[in-house]
Amino acid sequence: MILTTAASNGTPNAAPMGVWVGEDWSLVLRPFRDTATARNLAQMPEAVINITNDSALFFRTAFKDEVSAKEELPFEASQTVEVPRLHGMLAYLEVGVEPRQSPKAAKEPKSEVDVLEYECSVHSIDAPNQPPVVYSRARCAAIEAVIHATRIRALHASDPAKSKQLLAQIQECRALVQRVAPASPHARVVEDTLRLVHRWMKA
Ligand SMILES: Cc1cc2nc3c(=O)[nH]c(=O)nc-3n(C[C@H](O)[C@H](O)[C@H](O)COP(=O)(O)O)c2cc1C
Numbered sequence: 001m002i003l004t005t006a007a008s009n010g011t012p013n014a015a016p017m018g019v020w021v022g023e024d025w026s027l028v029l030r031p032f033r034d035t036a037t038a039r040n041l042a043q044m045p046e047a048v049i050n051i052t053n054d055s056a057l058f059f060r061t062a063f064k065d066e067v068s069a070k071e072e073l074p075f076e077a078s079q080t081v082e083v084p085r086l087h088g089m090l091a092y093l094e095v096g097v098e099p100r101q102s103p104k105a106a107k108e109p110k111s112e113v114d115v116l117e118y119e120c121s122v123h124s125i126d127a128p129n130q131p132p133v134v135y136s137r138a139r140c141a142a143i144e145a146v147i148h149a150t151r152i153r154a155l156h157a158s159d160p161a162k163s164k165q166l167l168a169q170i171q172e173c174r175a176l177v178q179r180v181a182p183a184s185p186h187a188r189v190v191e192d193t194l195r196l197v198h199r200w201m202k203a
Helices: 036-043 055-062 137-155 160-180 185-202
Strands: 002-006 012-016 019-021 027-029 046-051 091-100 117-126
Touching: 002 036, 002 055, 012 036, 012 055, 012 137, 027 091, 046 117, 055 137, 055 185, 137 160, 137 185, 160 185
Parallel strands: none
Antiparallel strands: 002 012, 002 046, 019 027, 027 117, 046 091, 091 117
């Protein structure tokens, strides 16, 4: 999923974010403290969970600072929240968010908690674009590669051993994509991802 949020001056942001299902079926977001997403949620407590499986959009929104996009992201007005959503997604959950303390964070001083937790209350669910579901191993592998790369970006300076391990995982994703869909957009996503990773790991 790609989460859209906005700063208090209205500037929108989009970033891939996991959504966890809590004990009581609540939806929980866990942005790292140093993300624009976390800063925005602290200023404007609402968001849109944009549901998509577009691997190129995952890449583009994960690496906004590294990759200059040819086109603006297609933000459009949401139905029930001020934060905009992205045009053409499979479905949207418009949510309000409230900070909550994770059991781990309860044991640590606030300033040392890297991952924040927000519980969502769902204002609306809209699923306007539901295509037939086709399982694509290449799509999943490309999205996995982007996830591993966001971790390498955060860790390459402090934990080279872990970064090497993650690089090996990206290379496995690449081998799979090359086998099942070598000429697909997902293959391009993996190659672009590896280019960024090599740049960080060389630096
Ligand atoms: C599928 C996927 C899921 C991700 N989930 C999270 C997450 O739950 N929390 C987080 O902090 N980063 C997550 N990331 C990494 C962020 O998307 C990445 O750090 C991004 O650059 C943050 O953007 P922002 O600074 O605009 O918020 C995820 C990346 C991918 C590709």
